Amino acid sequence: MKGSPHLEIENLQAYFYASADRTFVRAVTGVDLCVMRGETLALIGESGSGKSVTALSALGLLKGDPGIVAGRICLHTDEGPRELLAGLDRCVTIERTPERPLSISKNGPAWDRQQKRNFVGVRGKEIAAIFQNPRTAFNPYLMVGEQIVENIRLHTPTKLYQEAYDQALYWLERVGLEPAAERFDNFPYGLSGGMCQRAMLAMTLAAEPALLIADEPTTGLDATLRTAILELLAELQRNLGFTLLMISHDLHVVRRLAQRVAVFYNGVIVERGPSLAMLSANDIPKHPYTQALLDAQPVRVSPKPRRLIALQGDVPSPIGEAAGCRFAPRCTHAKGINAKRCEHESPPFFQVSSDHQLACWLYTDSKEVSVRGVDA
């Protein structure tokens, strides 16, 4: 099964209504992503670039109005492919008129019903998620172990309390929380952040999900804990074989854990490819934004001390429709002869190596990728 697609996201579009401005704000516009079975794919990019929106869309947990307005998310389960956004386009109408460039109306109740139907048996069992702030991710009034037991009884054939209890102890030990019987009885506030994240991993993995979404799992943990948690995550993934979709700000982490990486900027993917090649400072072609991310990242071993370079300028406004390359206003290359094209034409994906594509007019010599979505 390895190497086949696990989660395919095609042309995902999500908007939010900003009541203060009485207008729609772009969250993601046309994200194409394919997560392979058993791999680790990392989504990187700055805050608000649409990483979490994409991940939450796959979970059906995107809050806000109107949320997803178009796209296709296909989850390949053991029983066959499942369209997670099936029938949802019927509940949304998008209109573009000269007076109002974009107006979206959504039949909320019908949408909710349809989404509920689409996601039966998916959350927790097929796709599980861990979030940042593990200490608040547990119900504070319930013992940690009880919550693991609840998840086990919900998603696995084990229904007897005693059996579920034994399994919970096994998982607590598996993630390194020992003595397990004592940790079982702990309340979330009795655990440290790192211990909570371990317990969170125990809880989600006890249901044996096929795909785990980790939304900045180590944000808010100190450096040693971060490493420990990531080692644990990598080890669990090696042994359990689940697919990992990871969101992170930390490029070192991504390079270490992920096989492939997708770079988000302002609601679109600007580059995707193998993480080692993309995130190392050699001469492999990079999107200027990826380069900027790398320049802003401290390097531990470098031949000579290097100044960190902060990216100048601001993210373009997410209101209204975007024309041209989103990164153009901040891009050092979008000057002179390039400027006009960068500002007015949206770049397609160019294939720079076998599985490395980037959307930038700098690489017009490379082959243009016509197929959206599947990027294997």
Next chain:
Amino acid sequence: MRTRYVERNLDGAQSAGQSFSQTRRWWDTAGIAFGVLVFFVLTLAFTASQFGWLPYDPDQADLDLILAPLGSPGHILGTDFFGRDLATRLIVGVNAYFLPALGAVAVSLTIGATLGLAAGFRGGPVGLATHYTCTLVEAIPRLLLVLFAVTVYQPDIYHIMLIIGLTGFPGLATRLRLRIRHLREQSFFESALASGVSLQTILFKHLLWHHCRPLFLIHASQAMGEAILFETSLSYLGFGVQEPTPSWGNMVQTGSDYLLQGNFWPSTLPAAAIAITLIAFYLFADAFERRAQDRQNP
């Protein structure tokens, strides 16, 4: 020397803090125990009067023993101006409010829980409407409303308690609304959804049962106290239970005629009973609330 001084000082501060919190904890336990005890005694009295396990007939007048003082042989709490046994009448007096007050509590709990949950979870216009409704209902003087109803319709005690119940929900609804609204923004809500727990389970089991259980008990206790206060006030004013059926309210009222003659017990005893009961319910609510807060912010 210096170090030892500092250490001793720190120890002192710590033990002072500990003893303060220990004292408070002790008082809270005492308050909760007192409330439970009083409720138990009331239930016992109610059961006793229902099954007729009474020392005397509450309406049996003994004209030889009019206004017997406290501690008289056979009448440990004395008798009233008809020679009726005060202890018996106090026990039977519980009948006047016990079931109606429980009904009022049930009504206000149901309405408050439904409104609070809906408003807290849905938010938006529903939340706003609930907020305004609660404020509006809270602004109505309930005793006046009840007196108005009494003068116009002359309803029985159950209808009066229905009014009390129907107007008693704002406290619970408001607190529940704010609580649920706060909780649904917490990340464990999202985390539970992401691990596939159904929304109903989260709402009713995780939020209402695990987080808001104390709120219900606190509200029930306060509402019970309020209902008892209303019943006794009405009976005192002559609108509730009528003589010769005993109620603590009308016992205070009729007994007060003899107060100035020096026979204080026919009115003071039921008044003390009312006071103790109310204090018990409010103390219970208070102590229990602090307990719940301690549990929430350990």
